Amino acid sequence: MIKILYFARLRDSLNRGEEQLEYSAAINTGEKLLSALKSRGAPWQDALDKTQLLMSVNQTMASPDASIQDGDEVAFFPPVTGG
Amino acid sequence: MIKILYFARLRDSLNRGEEQLEYSAAINTGEKLLSALKSRGAPWQDALDKTQLLMSVNQTMASPDASIQDGDEVAFFPPVTGG
Amino acid sequence: MISIQQADFDLAAEYQALRADAPSIGAIVTFTGLVRDFNLVESTPENTSVQGLFLEHYPGMTEKSLAAIIETAKTRWSIINTRVVHRIGAMHPGDQIVFVGVNSAHRGDAFAACEFIMDYLKTQAPFWKKELTEEGERWVESRDTDQQAAERWKTD
């Protein structure tokens, strides 16, 4: 299982802040996971198709080619706007 | 008359913080005034011969070629070390 | 010291803590961010009046990313200590949002490290602002100028 978190505007668009997903080779990189989520159709396709989407793996910023292991915590969110 | 002020290490060396001097064409620039003061001999010659001597005319930093008018306030001091 | 908190903070207390750290401290630089009464987001040039703000964050990653930012600052500049406080939750115009304080023997290092931490916080730390305006709620868009400010510090 992996844990996926969604924040800010993205959580609002998906109407979901968190989910668990069965781990498999089909989602063992950021890019593959994103494809799998987008394939769910609306609202996933649109919400995750932003050029400015950021991703973290185990609470560290990650690029789309980052590998994902079983048990990882992955998060998707828009560019940060704190401070 | 012009007013001349000496500060910090320079005042200590000259044992004098302030003086009035009769104005004349012989002291109508910073350089000329400095020469006139140095010609007084010890301790003036040595104390004013520092490469790092700074000068102000009417409380604004000035270069040696600055002109001096009757009634001006001229000051000599070492590089500043506040803050 | 890193603190993520709903409560307001006391700049004077943060400053006194930075002052007490070591007798070799010669310089303390502080940055405080406040909620403005107008919006500077480039995509909304109308400067809609902001009535309130809500700060969301990613618990866990927030602390981790701030700790990493501070570690980087400590390797790049000669600084003694840092204090970072970031508020979350509801805030109003004029409220304090964020504090970054740095102490050092040298003023140049304190200035650079403080600005670096703020610039990286703005682009790397997982906080998101939602504004409450006359027209309703909206998520604040990120700004290119923040991205550029962080890029300045990149070393090759």
Next chain:
Amino acid sequence: MISIQQADFDLAAEYQALRADAPSIGAIVTFTGLVRDFNLVESTPENTSVQGLFLEHYPGMTEKSLAAIIETAKTRWSIINTRVVHRIGAMHPGDQIVFVGVNSAHRGDAFAACEFIMDYLKTQAPFWKKELTEEGERWVESRDTDQQAAERWKTD
């Protein structure tokens, strides 16, 4: 606001004044200089312990030069207000010597203006430090690094 004073100053009061200036303020940067317990003058590498400090200045020119420095900062950066406090007279290790605070809508401007004012104060404002050390009194020598810091801001 420029103040040359013997008395200590209250950073919290200076900060609150900068905070209250305008609702468009989004950033406040403060710098505080403290008396260190050791000497950093390049010509005395032995780091003699400093027991006390005496700050002399040129009354009249001090205020005039600080006002000029602040005016220059206001033409170069988008800042709202500044507060500068410089103490004179006797001080001890750990004491506050100087405060520079700047507020602005933008953090980049606040950082740059605050550092600029300090760098110029260090080379242009007529203050002189005399240190009381174990070996007696001595005037502090100016530092090349301060001259270099001020040179950075020169525009052609």
